[in-house]
Amino acid sequence: MNGLVTPSLLEQQVALTLMALDFRRGMRDFLASEVMPHLDCSVTGDAVDELMDHLDEERPLHAILLFLVDAARAEIRQAIEDGTSTEQVAIPRERLIGCAAAVETHKTLSPNAEALQAALPPIDRLYDAARNAVEFAEAIRESLWMIQHN
Secondary structure (H helix, E strand, O other): OOOOOOOOHHHHHHHHHHHHHHHHOOHHHHHHHHHHHHOOOOOOOHHHHHHHHHHHOOOOOOHHHHHHHHHHHHHHHHHHHHOEEEEEEEOOHHHOOOOOOOEEEEEEEOHHHHHHHHHHHHHHHHHHHHHHHHHHHHHHHHHHHHHHHO
């Protein structure tokens, strides 16, 4: 025996929940300062607004939070895509091998798109941590149901 103690299911769930709560702490202010100023609110911003409202109420971790964070991430990614310009530049003939013409694609992000791209990682970490906590709780719940009914 190696003497290592495996944490109980409850201890594991508490650890996952604490991690998610840690990522959630300050997220509303982060969204207000790092995301909202860079979204064109005439076109988008509803999902981020809904997430901010949800975070204001300090509700417990739930699948609804996952839905709202994922919708906000999709909205931010769409705004990044909208703020990205693509230019095709012809490759000089002397660099071509085995073809007559080819182009390189250059993507340029607007300052707002760059700021939104930089803001995505903390939002992704919140989503991942909340998903892990919610899914682990669901797995425990399902396991207990199976034990009781089999």
